[in-house]
Amino acid sequence: MAQKNKLQFIILGLLNQQPLTGYDLTKAFDNEIGEFWQAQHSQIYPQLKRLEEQGYVTHEITLSGEKLEKKLYHITTSGSELLHGWISVGTPDLTATKDEFILKLYFIQTNHDPRLTAMLNEQFQLHSDKLAHLQERLITVFPKQTGAKQHYGHYLILQHAIGRETYYVNWLKTTLQELPAN
Amino acid sequence: MAQKNKLQFIILGLLNQQPLTGYDLTKAFDNEIGEFWQAQHSQIYPQLKRLEEQGYVTHEITLSGEKLEKKLYHITTSGSELLHGWISVGTPDLTATKDEFILKLYFIQTNHDPRLTAMLNEQFQLHSDKLAHLQERLITVFPKQTGAKQHYGHYLILQHAIGRETYYVNWLKTTLQELPAN
DNA sequence: TTAAAACATGTAATAAATTACATGATTAAA
DNA sequence: TTTAATCATGTAATTTATTACATGTTTTAA
Numbered sequence: 173m174a175q176k177n178k179l180q181f182i183i184l185g186l187l188n189q190q191p192l193t194g195y196d197l198t199k200a201f202d203n204e205i206g207e208f209w210q211a212q213h214s215q216i217y218p219q220l221k222r223l224e225e226q227g228y229v230t231h232e233i234t235l236s237g238e239k240l241e242k243k244l245y246h247i248t249t250s251g252s253e254l255l256h257g258w259i260s261v262g263t264p265d266l267t268a269t270k271d272e273f274i275l276k277l278y279f280i281q282t283n284h285d286p287r288l289t290a291m292l293n294e295q296f297q298l299h300s301d302k303l304a305h306l307q308e309r310l311i312t313v314f315p316k317q318t319g320a321k322q323h324y325g326h327y328l329i330l331q332h333a334i335g336r337e338t339y340y341v342n343w344l345k346t347t348l349q350e351l352p353a354n
Numbered sequence: 355m356a357q358k359n360k361l362q363f364i365i366l367g368l369l370n371q372q373p374l375t376g377y378d379l380t381k382a383f384d385n386e387i388g389e390f391w392q393a394q395h396s397q398i399y400p401q402l403k404r405l406e407e408q409g410y411v412t413h414e415i416t417l418s419g420e421k422l423e424k425k426l427y428h429i430t431t432s433g434s435e436l437l438h439g440w441i442s443v444g445t446p447d448l449t450a451t452k453d454e455f456i457l458k459l460y461f462i463q464t465n466h467d468p469r470l471t472a473m474l475n476e477q478f479q480l481h482s483d484k485l486a487h488l489q490e491r492l493i494t495v496f497p498k499q500t501g502a503k504q505h506y507g508h509y510l511i512l513q514h515a516i517g518r519e520t521y522y523v524n525w526l527k528t529t530l531q532e533l534p535a536n
Numbered sequence: 537t538t539a540a541a542a543c544a545t546g547t548a549a550t551a552a553a554t555t556a557c558a559t560g561a562t563t564a565a566a
Numbered sequence: 567t568t569t570a571a572t573c574a575t576g577t578a579a580t581t582t583a584t585t586a587c588a589t590g591t592t593t594t595a596a
Contacts, residue, residue, distance in 0.1 A: 283503065335521060339521040
């Protein structure tokens with residue numbers, strides 16, 4: 173029952189690696205972790221406040237320039253315990269992937285539907301671009317093989333995202349090729 | 355801007371195939387479409403009411419037995435137009451897949467972490483079961499090749515879900531094999 | 537025959553997520 | 567030097583989704 177509110181665990185997990193500001197945490201969702209979870213700053217700031225009230229994080233104020241105050245959040249011992257409890261417990265619920273495009277496909281009755289080619293091509297482009305972006309990330313984040321050992325989880329999920337997109341792109345390509353000629 | 359509230363389009367798409375009750379619509383999320391979108395009856399009944407107020411669907415009451423009243427919903431012409439507008443328009447936003455397990459992995463630092471094997475094995479089991487279930491579905495829903503032509507979208511998404519799970523299972527297996535021996 | 541499972545429809549309360557509102561500082565580039 | 571981009575933090579309003587509450591019928595299996 174204590175396993176809901178995933179966002180709090182993600183925040184704790186990130187703070188467990190290093191102290192970060194709310195702004196830093198928000199940006200983290202732009203990269204790999206954004207492939208598997210999304211959150212805006214309007215969710216993150218209130219959540220940080222709650223985590224602090226509950227004693228899982230603390231913050232110190234640092235100055236950036238003359239007046240700009242940043243709140244640098246640190247995980248506490250009890251926060252770390254909460255995090256490791258979440259990681260250690262099973263994860264039996266496979267949440268459904270929301271994919272609007274696939275839903276649209278579902279409502280297409282025949283493989284002669286004139287909209288199919290354009291629809292599949294658009295997705296092919298989008299997913300190819302995403303794949304290329306992820307592959308670039310892998311090279312920038314892990315230029316050497318040694319890095320993957322130190323940040324194994326990061327390496328795994330990036331590689332998983334790449335594999336997933338590779339499958340998607342190949343599936344789109346095959347599906348396009350199997351379409352009857354117009 | 356008129357492209358939010360995906361649920362309404364899914365309902366229209368299903369009603370476009372045949373008239374259905376709220377209960378039927380709810381059950382539809384237990385199968386293939388549940389792989390790509392989830393909704394509970396507490397969302398569906400109010401949405402049907404709104405769609406009717408807006409003139410996109412109508413309902414007739416049928417009796418099941420002596421007193422049990424069922425509301426059988428039909429799509430209207432304007433509902434059908436709304437549906438086809440949604441399908442025809444581009445789908446440029448790739449929403450993030452929420453995957454709690456992958457997030458947990460992200461926070462694991464080294465490939466010597468003693469929790470890794472159990473975590474990966476649990477997911478291997480879960481995704482293998484899901485894959486087996488989807489493969490069975492394919493056989494029951496499309497026992498003959500001809501069916502796939504008549505319900506092409508249905509065939510595509512089921513086949514896509516199978517491909518996706520196949521990738522996931524293989525990735526888990528490979529990752530498990532590459533783990534250092536304890 | 538009776539009890540459980542499935543059918544059937546709704547609302548209320550809560551939680552989670554997105555979008556919009558609101559403000560200001562610092563840095564990099566034109 | 568000024569302006570745009572980025573850094574930085576918050577709240578409010580709205581939408582979406584889940585869980586809980588609430589009730590009753592019909593069918594299937596023990």
